[in-house]
Amino acid sequence: MNDRTQVRDLFDGLLSRKGDTRGFEDSESLILSGRLESRDTVEIVMFLESHYGVDFSTTDFDQTQFDTVDELLNFIAANRS
Amino acid sequence: MNIVTGFSRTAEDAPDLLAVSVEGLEYSYGTLRDTVCASAGWILARCGTPRHVAVLASRSYGVYAGILAAGWAGAAYVPLSPKLPEIRLKSILSRLRPEAIIVDNNGLSRVSSLRQGEDTFPPVLLISGKNAAEVSEEGSAVIDTEPALKPAERSASDIAYIMFTSGTTGEPKGVMVPCGAVERFMSVMQERYRLTPADRLSQTFETTFDLSVFDMFMTWRSGASLHVLPATQLMAPRRFIVQNNLTVWFSVPSTAALMDRMNMLPAGIFPSLRLSLFCGEALGESTALAWRRAAPKSVVENLYGPTEATIACTLQPVDDPPYSTPGRGVIAIGQPYPGTDAAIFGPNLQPLEDGQSGELVLGGAQLAAGYFGDSERTAAAFPVIHGKCWYRTGDLAYRDSQGVFHHLGRIDNQVKVLGNRVELEEVDAHLRRAAGTDLAASVAWPLEDNGAASGIVAFVAGSDRPADDIRNAMRAAVPAYMVPSRICVLDRLPLNASGKTDRKALVAMLKEGV
Numbered sequence: 101m102n103d104r105t106q107v108r109d110l111f112d113g114l115l116s117r118k119g120d121t122r123g124f125e126d127s128e129s130l131i132l133s134g135r136l137e138s139r140d141t142v143e144i145v146m147f148l149e150s151h152y153g154v155d156f157s158t159t160d161f162d163q164t165q166f167d168t169v170d171e172l173l174n175f176i177a178a179n180r181s
Numbered sequence: 182m183n184i185v186t187g188f189s190r191t192a193e194d195a196p197d198l199l200a201v202s203v204e205g206l207e208y209s210y211g212t213l214r215d216t217v218c219a220s221a222g223w224i225l226a227r228c229g230t231p232r233h234v235a236v237l238a239s240r241s242y243g244v245y246a247g248i249l250a251a252g253w254a255g256a257a258y259v260p261l262s263p264k265l266p267e268i269r270l271k272s273i274l275s276r277l278r279p280e281a282i283i284v285d286n287n288g289l290s291r292v293s294s295l296r297q298g299e300d301t302f303p304p305v306l307l308i309s310g311k312n313a314a315e316v317s318e319e320g321s322a323v324i325d326t327e328p329a330l331k332p333a334e335r336s337a338s339d340i341a342y343i344m345f346t347s348g349t350t351g352e353p354k355g356v357m358v359p360c361g362a363v364e365r366f367m368s369v370m371q372e373r374y375r376l377t378p379a380d381r382l383s384q385t386f387e388t389t390f391d392l393s394v395f396d397m398f399m400t401w402r403s404g405a406s407l408h409v410l411p412a413t414q415l416m417a418p419r420r421f422i423v424q425n426n427l428t429v430w431f432s433v434p435s436t437a438a439l440m441d442r443m444n445m446l447p448a449g450i451f452p453s454l455r456l457s458l459f460c461g462e463a464l465g466e467s468t469a470l471a472w473r474r475a476a477p478k479s480v481v482e483n484l485y486g487p488t489e490a491t492i493a494c495t496l497q498p499v500d501d502p503p504y505s506t507p508g509r510g511v512i513a514i515g516q517p518y519p520g521t522d523a524a525i526f527g528p529n530l531q532p533l534e535d536g537q538s539g540e541l542v543l544g545g546a547q548l549a550a551g552y553f554g555d556s557e558r559t560a561a562a563f564p565v566i567h568g569k570c571w572y573r574t575g576d577l578a579y580r581d582s583q584g585v586f587h588h589l590g591r592i593d594n595q596v597k598v599l600g601n602r603v604e605l606e607e608v609d610a611h612l613r614r615a616a617g618t619d620l621a622a623s624v625a626w627p628l629e630d631n632g633a634a635s636g637i638v639a640f641v642a643g644s645d646r647p648a649d650d651i652r653n654a655m656r657a658a659v660p661a662y663m664v665p666s667r668i669c670v671l672d673r674l675p676l677n678a679s680g681k682t683d684r685k686a687l688v689a690m691l692k693e694g695v
Contacts, residue, residue, distance in 0.1 A: 117667065118652075118666055118667065119647075119649050119652065119668065120649070132413070137666065139599070141416045141417070142439055145443045146443075149444075156443045156444045156445050157445065160417075160419060161417060162411075163413040
């Protein structure tokens with residue numbers, strides 16, 4: 101499974117848990133638009149740690165970097181270990 | 182005894198110092214004072230002697246200048262979130278009838294729809310950047326009223342602010358806090374923490390949350406600077422703390438707990454912090470210790486207090502090992518501030534012995550003046566017992582033999598969702614309307630280790646409406662933190678022995694993974 105599919109699956113799972121099955125584009129805002137909540141960020145962080153070995157004890161982020169599929173892919177490219 | 186007196190003094194003595202850093206811009210005390218004087222002058226010219234000024238703004242220069250201008254003009258400020266659903270904003274405004282509304286650009290975007298259908302609407306002042314303009318249906322005009330050069334005189338019993346919080350009936354309650362109570366709180370805090378112009382304070386709380394009063398007014402009375410976190414950095418504010426060299430941190434424990442869970446609190450990461458305060462919900466032991474290690478030079482303290490007793494009124498320093506509540510893994514809520522009385526009462530409002538658990542009641546100089554326009558609820562929550570007024574917190578607690586108080590949860594169905602106070606009955610009331618059924622109930626979920634909740638899950642039975650529609654209807658009625666993150670449709674709701682919906686059984690279902 102490539103990175104894009106994995107990231108889409110992650111967002112898809114978070115959204116469908118809220119009953120949101122509208123679908124989304126890779127460039128579509130998901131957190132700042134209110135479809136996901138800031139507390140979902142924790143799950144995104146855990147996903148990044150377990151799948152890509154991102155070390156958050158040394159890595160900074162803010163929510164704007166996790167807002168779309170494309171942005172999260174950029175974050176992964178810059179921070180995977 | 183005006184809450185802006187300290188700000189006024191600092192602006193007079195040291196106008197060039199940094200007062201607030203917000204949205205990437207820095208504003209000195211002198212600049213902020215100019216905006217405040219101009220805006221307060223406009224309020225006085227347009228409203229005579231104002232009682233209530235609503236401030237519909239968030240995390241902008243306008244919200245801080247607006248709050249100060251309301252106080253400067255001698256009014257109680259009433260903070261309102263521009264994110265509130267229209268129906269809720271209209272309900273508060275129609276009850277409150279403020280003489281003026283101050284908005285930032287976000288607040289401005291709500292004004293035209295709020296105006297619709299109203300025969301009268303208060304004058305609106307937009308503070309955008311350093312400019313202030315009156316906004317009417319015809320357009321906006323830069324104000325040219327005489328500035329008010331000195332803050333209005335206020336007495337200890339005058340109302341400093343009104344905070345609207347969740348109420349069980351479906352209507353929010355407006356807690357009226359007098360200037361004397363705020364002054365008392367601030368003098369106790371200043372005696373303890375000795376803030377100076379060298380201090381750099383965080384501002385994590387929305388101004389609709391009374392803990393923001395500490396951030397703003399403690400900063401400005403001591404000539405320190407206030408550093409406002411952008412909403413996008415609230416979840417993981419490590420970079421913000423480091424880059425801004427903050428010396429004082431104040432947030433809900435959830436923020437620290439989430440950072441700890443994300444491995445974002447390595448030892449020594451916050452060398453600049455000298456004081457770290459947590460309030461608004463239970464502070465977990467492991468979170469508190471992780472923060473101590475991350476901020477090795479910082480005093481860490483756990484504060485407790487309802488809005489009705491002005492911001493915070495008990496505290497417990499976090500040592501290593503910490504003074505915790507046995508068997509719960511959370512820091513004790515500590516001892517009352519000087520001037521605050523705390524006691525544990527039984528069901529007939531009789532005092533209980535140390536070690537016995539009962540309702541925590543508070544008295545003394547920090548008590549609020551009651552609920553806006555609701556003398557019945559005020560009398561119920563603030564009973565006079567043997568000639569002394571107490572506030573019934575609804576919190577279950579006990580005092581140990583050392584005189585330290587321990588919080589055990591709630592007597593009623595009030596919960597904290599990421600620090601926000603929510604009455605589950607209020608969620609239920611809106612849920613019944615949204616789902617078109619009386620069979621509706623909500624619970625706080627998921628629960629963190631410290632007992633705090635990070636969301637709400639709703640259960641409905643007998644509704645033919647899709648969960649998405651119910652959620653959308655909830656979004657239009659209540660603040661975002663009260664909107665259920667999940668809506669479970671059941672055939673029937675479990676009932677307890679007295680025939681009421683059994684919330685414990687609903688939580689048990691969630692624990693089983695429903």
